[in-house]
Amino acid sequence: MFRNQYDNDASTWSPQGRLHQVEYAMEAVKQGSAVVGLRSNTHAVLVALKRSPGKLASYQQKLYRVDDHIGVAISGLTSDARVLSNFMRSEAMRSKMLYDRPLPLFRLSSALVAKAQANIQEYGRRPYGVGLLYIGHDETGPHVYEFSPSANTFEYFAMAIGSRSQSARTYLERTFDAFSDAALDDLIKHGLRALRDTLQQDKQLDTLNCSVAYVGKDQAYTMVEGEDLRPFLDALDSDHSGNAAPSSSSQGPAPMETEA
């Protein structure tokens, strides 16, 4: 690690016009396990890799329901994520209360940006140390958004964030052209394949370390976990021999206290 004089807080510009604290916060996102989001013309899907700190511990929750039409996957500081997912829930409720309308995804993004931006402009605060991928379906169709600690949100056809997620992005960039007309099952399969690419050599996806969620037109946000994942995982194994080495699925604690 190196130090410079301009990286102590998010209210100091570096001579190059950068905000180092914000860039460091983006690194915190990479400490979390990977999550993948992708969409077709009708559905949006989240796929996440869960970690467990040890054999006696349960797996860390990665997906949160925000509303019937929105769900979010997190990577980074879990406690920050909880603050943000609670905020997202209250925004969704507000829209229902005030306008009798499910919150449009774009407006949720604007609200998140406004909330996170305050943390990177005033002295004495820190940026959120978490990245979010959230999916949803509104009047304009299915959406996949990324929220980052820099107080930016971007809309994607498909995206992956978190530890070793570059491999997943490579997979998505190669295949996303086929997503728009894909059936829900195929979309989930693409998501799982992308997620599988983020695994270390000796690891594999199983019913314990994996979460799937989807939402679509006339399809409320639904989460698939545990044994219900078996058909998807079996379908995945049959089309690819993969890194088949059986192993304990625990990945051990992260180097920083991130998601435990």
Add this chain to the structure above:
Amino acid sequence: MASIKLKLPQAAQNAQEPITHSDGPIVTGTSVLGIKYKDGIMVAADCLASYGSLARFRDVNRLQAFGERTIIGASGDIGDFQYVQDELEKLMIKDFCLADGHELATPHVYSYLHRLLYSRRSEMKPLWNSYVVGGVHSSSSQRFLGYVDLLGTTYQSSTIATGFGAHLAQPLLRKAVEGREDTLTEEEAVKILDDCMRVLFYRDARSLNRIRRAKVTKDGMEVTDPYSLETEWAFAEHIVGYGA
């Protein structure tokens, strides 16, 4: 409207009670009528704003369009209505700026109006109005007709009448419209509303025979210029004690 009460003369109030300048409407508009018909929604209101029993302003518009396919008709305090118009205008501007493909449809405007009125009544600062909110959805062509008042009370129906109209016109509207919402033609709808407005003009001393009418269909909205209803007063000459 039923809930409008002019306040008691100052002398009648107990000296111990607080002075209440703002617990009632001041300049008021009377009934608004709204019905569903084959092509959409039609509403009507007269052009009068009364100051007590004085016919104070005789060219007032109480029908306001919001967006392409939502119409709002107001009875009750005109100043409060103008405030609500400003609030809704700001809402439309916010929506215009966001430009994310999510238009405020009639049920959303209705819900917002409901929350606004209910929160104000809960703060003991009610906006002294009853509203008729009507519209047609741009893609589904679904019709919407709802009522909301100063208490935050809401209901939806195929005929709605506020103020005196709730007593005098509502039975006539129900008889003419209920069960025929999908077959009534535009001409029939116009006649129903004109007839009811005429009845109201005969019987409601705070009304005028100059009215505006608006229709909302899937193709958009049309608000008429003010026009006068034909009335017949010849009978009055034969009634002893009528008028002068």
Add this chain to the structure above:
Amino acid sequence: MTSIGTGYDYAVSTYSPDGRVFQIEYASKAVDNSGTAIGIRAKDGVVFAVEKLAQSKLQVPGTNQRIQGVERHLGMATSGLLSDAKQLVTRARSDALNYRNSYSASIPVKTMAEQLGMFMHAYTIYSGARPYGCSVVLGGMDDEGPQLYMIDPSGSYWGYRGCASGKGKQVARTELEKLKFDELSARQAIKEATRIIYSAHDEAKDKEFELELVWISAETNGRFERVSKEMVAEAEAYTQALLNAEMDDDE
């Protein structure tokens, strides 16, 4: 005098011995690192154009707009930190609504520039804040006709007939200065803006970009409106034809 290592460049509330506030200059660097944004004040309207640099091909085209509406008749294009820009847009919108509350009228463009300039300036005088890392091109139509202003991170603003900020501002300014603003219609300005954004784009350094175009003119009834796909295509064809002609000249 250099800034780095002197200790005079950590807080916006500190002057250097030669009277500079380095934190504001650093914030301006963030603006210079971002895609070009330009504004043109034509005879009958204003035109905004932004070179939106592509982050990833997975991104949905047309999202994350850098030109945003503030009121029906008023909009702003930004260059610099996107999240800072969004904050300023939010602020501008609420200023516009406050004006409406007071006067039941839409805010004049000059008043908007004044208020937003003051707001940004407030972030250049306290040690607890940092200056906004973005420049704002503000324009619209009001009683005075088409109006165009640009506000920089220091909070200072001027009125312009044509202005540019961001990476390609030098090239863009040179091109803007050649325009005959007294004869230029907003419709024609869309083509010129497109041409200028293309010429300011540095193909060697940045690969792909998305052109964002908005106009507020007599033709849009004085309303903020995204330029239609057909008109964008027309403007791009015009640009391409000029580029081809230039290439022929070179040969």
